Amino acid sequence: MALLRKINAKARTEINTGFGANAADYGGRFVNKNGEPNIEKHGVNFFEKISWFHSMLALPRWKFFTLIFAFYIIINLLFAIVYYLVGVEHLSGVKTGNDAEKFAEAFFFSAQTFTTVGYGRISPLGFVTSAIAALEALIGLLSFALVTGLLYGRFSKPTAHIKFSGNAIIAPYKDINALMLRIAPYKNITLIDAEAKLTLGMITEENGIKKNKFFPLALEFNTVNSLTLSWTIVHPITEDSPLYGFTKEDFENIQGEFLVFIKAFDDMFSNTVVTRSSYTFKEIIVGMKFNPMYHRNDEANKTILDLGKLNSFVPAALNSNLAGKAVNS
Amino acid sequence: MALLRKINAKARTEINTGFGANAADYGGRFVNKNGEPNIEKHGVNFFEKISWFHSMLALPRWKFFTLIFAFYIIINLLFAIVYYLVGVEHLSGVKTGNDAEKFAEAFFFSAQTFTTVGYGRISPLGFVTSAIAALEALIGLLSFALVTGLLYGRFSKPTAHIKFSGNAIIAPYKDINALMLRIAPYKNITLIDAEAKLTLGMITEENGIKKNKFFPLALEFNTVNSLTLSWTIVHPITEDSPLYGFTKEDFENIQGEFLVFIKAFDDMFSNTVVTRSSYTFKEIIVGMKFNPMYHRNDEANKTILDLGKLNSFVPAALNSNLAGKAVNS
């Protein structure tokens, strides 16, 4: 734990991060790689704990459609059972056969009612069956109203279509060194007024008590006007940086985590989108520099952004000046 | 009313709160516990007074669906009456029986038309009945268009899923005391850039005239970067606080109300959400401190936030220094 004392005493800390200070109560990383806080909620029941709408929107596409399909099968099975129990003789036009065939007819009558197709070869007879069918048609329409809303919610959900480089690197920068990571937009959208925030979270020891400490890291640029090409986010390791004096070994041995936060304005939907990621010290590679990601096309009338090179870097000698010396192992 | 004079003369007041100053015109608390202003509007008719869309969105879920169901029954009853009056003989395929059976057939034909199931066992014959059915199908589709919008409106409504501690407490804080309340997010959402505002509203007496006075309360932090764990909102009772010099008895005897306002950015929906609550002096408990709400899990790789402990506190000796002395009864 002596290593914890390596943190530059001049570095500015931040206290209102929303993560508590008492490290003993903390488990694992602060923020998961996908940007979600690494926290579990207890003490409320399941339905209070989740926002089902948020959850349905966050579901991967195939799970979402599987869920709809499963719901469709199950609700039709339920109604088929009800029709079957009330008696298939109340379904006019039903093809009678063995029990399985009758049940199948009830099932497909249910599907035809739920979707409001209503071919009419089979139709309800008598008060009870008619009432159940009337209820099912209502439920069917409400379900599709709901699915319409969910689908729209899913695809209109503001999303920052930004990729992060898999690693952050320590690279030479002017006559010192810098921590660098790279982001790039990967869809046909235009993000403007992009803003980056980089915070170092570490568990430190003060008078024998472990504390979470957060250090905001100064960036070369905090904003870019328009995020059209890649953006290399650069934290120069100056004398004020909490990383000042770190050696390659420090990065390998100390537990720390860089929290990245990106905010931009998607001008197609006119809303602000945000995204987050985090890099643990294990994901930092010391002594590299990023390869360029864009070049002009053959006709020299367009610029090509090659997203495959987002995490591409080559070894580079670090500077051994004051600020950079320590990183030079 | 001598107690009213207890308010710290150095405390800053706020005048543009949107609540009027003349206390004689005021009844009850300023803001209800659920955050809505305690005001009733007269002088406009019912339809001008409410925004039905706002109302439908604020309705509890079960009331909303009951309303839809009731509407479905009533509209079908109405159309059934019309079809019945025009004559069920214009409904081809209707099963004739006694009047009740005929009416039931008309009712279910209506339901099949309204939901556009249209099995066709019963179908309209003749101009009048056909025209009514054509109108009903249109109304049915418009109704479901509307319900689709309402459902989407309901679940996409920006909501700050934040719980407030049931009580606020007066707790020791550094070498003075502080008013504290605690909030926590309780759903699977991420709120960032959370902002709190705390205002004390009291009825004071100046030259014999009762006046509403509002005091903005300085907070330890006005903002947190990310509302992932609980947030204890702390107003240190310094010499500038309107609460400076208050005793335990004062809190029990004086009428006053703390208005809390929280604003945050829900980054899943990319919109700002706000929520409000209020604590009367009766809801303040003097001489307590909050229990911690979070701890690491057994595998030490996640942090657990226990929402059941949001309003959990234990007695704590208050500081008797200058600022805190008075609260120490």
Place this chain on the structure above:
Amino acid sequence: MALLRKINAKARTEINTGFGANAADYGGRFVNKNGEPNIEKHGVNFFEKISWFHSMLALPRWKFFTLIFAFYIIINLLFAIVYYLVGVEHLSGVKTGNDAEKFAEAFFFSAQTFTTVGYGRISPLGFVTSAIAALEALIGLLSFALVTGLLYGRFSKPTAHIKFSGNAIIAPYKDINALMLRIAPYKNITLIDAEAKLTLGMITEENGIKKNKFFPLALEFNTVNSLTLSWTIVHPITEDSPLYGFTKEDFENIQGEFLVFIKAFDDMFSNTVVTRSSYTFKEIIVGMKFNPMYHRNDEANKTILDLGKLNSFVPAALNSNLAGKAVNS
């Protein structure tokens, strides 16, 4: 035009209002009473000039539903003509009679197809009629998709449910006088962080050239935290006011217009709403004061806001001090 010279030379003017300066090119008031700019656009064709979506959202409710109904009748008439021309013999199950009856059957078949009720008593036979019906069902569904969007757009449209007093008044204010107007929210919504801007627009003469001049008017409060009760917007007529030195006759004889702009945050929908109005000098009443609009209820546990009193005022003697003297005719 000598009167134009009456404007206080010390008054600050504003140039980037978006209204041009050359008064000779201007006709009528700057902004209509309903807040819309008094401008007509030429030089583009009709479809480029209007945004049909904006227009459908701005349409009064009854016009909107009449339009939908008319569209429904017309599209069914059109398809009925097509089915009739192709031949009703291709509509299986059609009741043959005279031409009018056949056309009616074609019309209702169209309605049943368009709404996708599809009872099936009448159904298409043969390639042409089947293809037309398949097209109509598609158009029907697209139409209802569109109506769903329009309905949702209409009722989720951010609207500032704020009423303006019909008149603005010149009232005594402290030891001077002030221009006052009053606004109040009239629906069950909560508007916070309300912001007002008041601008005086006048045609002035400089070196014989008429110019539009705009004067921003300083307000007692520019913002209120929460717009729960009425808000009296007050412009004190100090020595810096463009109205300083105006007499009652001036208000009657000079042409001028007060533009009011209100911005607030509707915290139910989490969006900013704005509204505008304008008062010409003819709508200013000199020597009045507003009657109070709210009072406590009988049980003294709620405050009543009486919207019927929004434009209620009584005569009040103006102050004859320096700032106010001139208004005292």
Place this chain on the structure above:
Amino acid sequence: MALLRKINAKARTEINTGFGANAADYGGRFVNKNGEPNIEKHGVNFFEKISWFHSMLALPRWKFFTLIFAFYIIINLLFAIVYYLVGVEHLSGVKTGNDAEKFAEAFFFSAQTFTTVGYGRISPLGFVTSAIAALEALIGLLSFALVTGLLYGRFSKPTAHIKFSGNAIIAPYKDINALMLRIAPYKNITLIDAEAKLTLGMITEENGIKKNKFFPLALEFNTVNSLTLSWTIVHPITEDSPLYGFTKEDFENIQGEFLVFIKAFDDMFSNTVVTRSSYTFKEIIVGMKFNPMYHRNDEANKTILDLGKLNSFVPAALNSNLAGKAVNS
């Protein structure tokens, strides 16, 4: 390339534009005339490269509806093939004829199922065909749910309905000259708080290395309160302007590009809209002035904005003072 040295050394440059600095990697203009960056993305697969929702919203109206129609035909063809392969004998009520007729019946049965019209003349018999039909009805409803969302997304998409003058001009301005371009809103919307940003992008040479340089251009007004009439955006060519000292020939011979960015608040939809355009030096006309675009109507009670005159200008003698001299060829 000597011309590149003509750029005013006093001009301020901007580095965080989001366009890289190394000009050798650049092809063509920075921003296309329609405001989109002139960049192509490689290195990710097609589906990752586009956001299909963004694309469907950006599609011209006729293409969008053609796509829907094509999808409708294709999905019905696919299902028709399946029904046909399973056997039309499982479609009760189907009119048997030759293979083409049978296929047509299967096709129209599919259309009736997909749209949920379900006349019922043809209806599915047997487990396999019934199950396929139940699936198709589900897919049909999901498709229309999706189309509802897309339609709503399309017409509620925040759009800045602003036209740019086709050319920018160099015009006399006070006693110097200025670069001017003109914008005007062209639909029945109200844009407030409009904001303009003008940036000059040029390829310059420093020590033999070509670099992209960006110069923010100071404007007469950066904002207007309300964009109701046209707005002439004016960059006065003062001594600090990068254009200071440019001659008419320079504009003809040097490659440069003016990037215009407009941001405004559409108060009907309560959201911020942005739009962009760009002018290459070839699109600059030296020695012109804009003709007025608005005039009062015949009744003198309204102002007419003539959008046909947006790009209308007449020759005007430039000033030959210090700042302007150079432009006077």
